[in-house]
Amino acid sequence: MHTMTPDPTDASPPDTRRRDAGVTLPELIVAIVLMGVLLGAVLTAVQASVRASSVAFESAQLETVLLNASDRVARAPQLCDYEAYVDAAALAEGWSADRTSVDVELLVANTGDASDWQPQACPADVSPFDVQRLTVTVTNPAGTITRSMTMVKSDVN
Numbered sequence: 001m002h003t004m005t006p007d008p009t010d011a012s013p014p015d016t017r018r019r020d021a022g023v024t025l026p027e028l029i030v031a032i033v034l035m036g037v038l039l040g041a042v043l044t045a046v047q048a049s050v051r052a053s054s055v056a057f058e059s060a061q062l063e064t065v066l067l068n069a070s071d072r073v074a075r076a077p078q079l080c081d082y083e084a085y086v087d088a089a090a091l092a093e094g095w096s097a098d099r100t101s102v103d104v105e106l107l108v109a110n111t112g113d114a115s116d117w118q119p120q121a122c123p124a125d126v127s128p129f130d131v132q133r134l135t136v137t138v139t140n141p142a143g144t145i146t147r148s149m150t151m152v153k154s155d156v157n
Contacts, residue, residue: 058140065093066138066147069100073134078155080104080122086136100138107131128155 023031069089073082082104087097105117107130117133126132131154139146 055145058142058145061093062138062140062145062147065089065095065100066136066149068092069102069136069138070149070151073102073136073153074151078126078128078130078132078153080120080124080126082134090138095141099141100136102137103135105133105135107133130154131156 066089069086072085072089076082076085082102086100086102090097090100104120106120107116108118109116120132131152133150133152135148135150137146137148
């Protein structure tokens with residue numbers, strides 16, 4: 001009977017030689033599944049980042065229109081209607097004028113109550129001593145973000 005003698009140049013056990021021949025189907029499937037899970041997580045993070053960036057950009061545009069509108073109203077003479085000034089701020093940004101509104105209230109008493117302010121009707125004679133509270137509201141073109149700013153206006157120096 002002839003016995004096999006191991007090859008002295010091959011120091012690795014027989015199991016290792018067989019495993020070095022390639023990967024098995026279950027190993028390949030596990031690797032593909034793991035890569036798919038990682039890719040899904042990365043794509044979800046990228047999508048969330050893009051959405052957050054988009055919302056931040058739209059908010060910045062909206063704030064620009066709002067501040068532009070408040071600046072135009074502050075520089076305008078005292079009137080009973082400031083809609084044209086607020087609309088101009090939206091148009092300057094390339095937005096439709098219907099994205100803005102302004103509410104004008106007149107100070108009728110000074111008691112500190114909410115009832116001190118009454119809506120100002122137009123046409124009305126506005127005197128330099130009238131104190132007005134204006135609320136400018138702007139909505140982005142998509143209609144998803146709305147911001148308001150309230151200011152007090154008077155021509156009294």
